[in-house]
Amino acid sequence: MTDTRNNLDTRERILDVAERLFMAAGYEATSMRMITGEAEVNLAAINYHFGSKEALLREVFRRRLAWLNSERLVILDELEAQAGAAALKPSQVLEAFFGTLLRMGEDPALGGMVFLRLLGRTLTDPADFIRTFFAGEYAEVIARYKRALFRSLPDVPKEEIIWRFHFMLGSMSYALAGTDMLQIVAGCEPNEASATNAEAARRLAARVMPFLLGGLRAPLPQFVDAVAQRDEAAGDAPARTVLTA
Amino acid sequence: MTDTRNNLDTRERILDVAERLFMAAGYEATSMRMITGEAEVNLAAINYHFGSKEALLREVFRRRLAWLNSERLVILDELEAQAGAAALKPSQVLEAFFGTLLRMGEDPALGGMVFLRLLGRTLTDPADFIRTFFAGEYAEVIARYKRALFRSLPDVPKEEIIWRFHFMLGSMSYALAGTDMLQIVAGCEPNEASATNAEAARRLAARVMPFLLGGLRAPLPQFVDAVAQRDEAAGDAPARTVLTA
């Protein structure tokens, strides 16, 4: 009985293993020898097929983000077509943006939870080539959804919406990346530890979406008086409360 | 004129530089030669004073978290003493937990925004020794604040509170770590780019605290019927809406 080496071609086997190892250990801590070893391909195959380790990481993401971002645009187009001249509801926009993401976690063919965790962790990676890459991949989708949020929340200052979009991305990114801190918070293994990845994705979706919507629609912040801020900066004892509410 | 090498002793100069470089490039991508070079100390000084690179990272965090966590416990003690038998308001608990954190960003002596960004980025690091370290450092404080949140939200299932605590940690962690994605979302440099770090911390605090509170108090999720879930897992086409609301 021969092995399964040629069931998938070398390129995709490298991508699959790299996706999993980058998720488990991070980009820097994952060596090309770990990847090629586990994929049972020659060390030189990565440089032959992708050019470099950096290019491999980019291709790992491009493979998944191509589907994700195109799907996000299609769904937003559909929603806006249905709504006609009316503005979408904030919940519709969030559902389109984050729901599409979470659906990847339920479908192994789209990367499953492995890719979602990798994405969550890599979004905060400080490496220049990663930040540049994500900026390019996300620019169009973010711009479209930003406009949709502006229209859906006409009474909220645009700057505030931008910040809250940022916070929502953070909640989601972290929720995906970190089973770790969740275990610290929970004080034990999450319940139903033997749940499949698809079930885990559904559970996460059901819990995180209301949280995001609640944060997005929260009362606007009460800013501290600018004069008080200046006094503090001048050396007065800082007030203990950051938020007055 | 002699240099300023001995104004601070070697240990603290290593810690300061390491804190900044770990923040800017991450743990793996920061070499000991970069640290000792910039700190103008001998390469062997890190192993002499701290034992290893891993132990150095731990000490970088211990130095700041000692203050943070003790302050968090003291403030919670005070609040609970004032409240007597009554439960605290959720906003008070959040203010104590996250407000204390954000105050570090305003005070360079406590690490300032450099440390906050390092903390935000490192919380999602997959390295085992880092996760183990944070689990130990955070256990007591998390347990205390979890109990306080349970009491302040008696009608919300504890499991739901745990998840939302997790999401709030994520929003905050990401908000601290990522000026990067914010720039993508904003489409340009954040306004008042020349603001001081202390001002940046205050602005962030004013914006993120209402978001967290809104997420924490959001309506409870409407779970999909368990039977429908099982049908989906059995191979039916997955529903397109992750959240029904």
Place this chain on the structure above:
DNA sequence: CTCTGATTCAAACGTTCGTTTTAATCCTAA
């Protein structure tokens, strides 16, 4: 079959990594 381009392979490249060693230097207490 033979030729040709694509792919795989083993081996080595030069560099950088964290750590260790041994000697020199500094600082303080006797």
Place this chain on the structure above:
DNA sequence: TTAGGATTAAAACGAACGTTTGAATCAGAG
């Protein structure tokens, strides 16, 4: 002033890193 522990210094260690090379092997077209 001098002994002795604490700190710094320069140099080297072996291991692991990403990458490159050149030959071997494969697969499909003529």
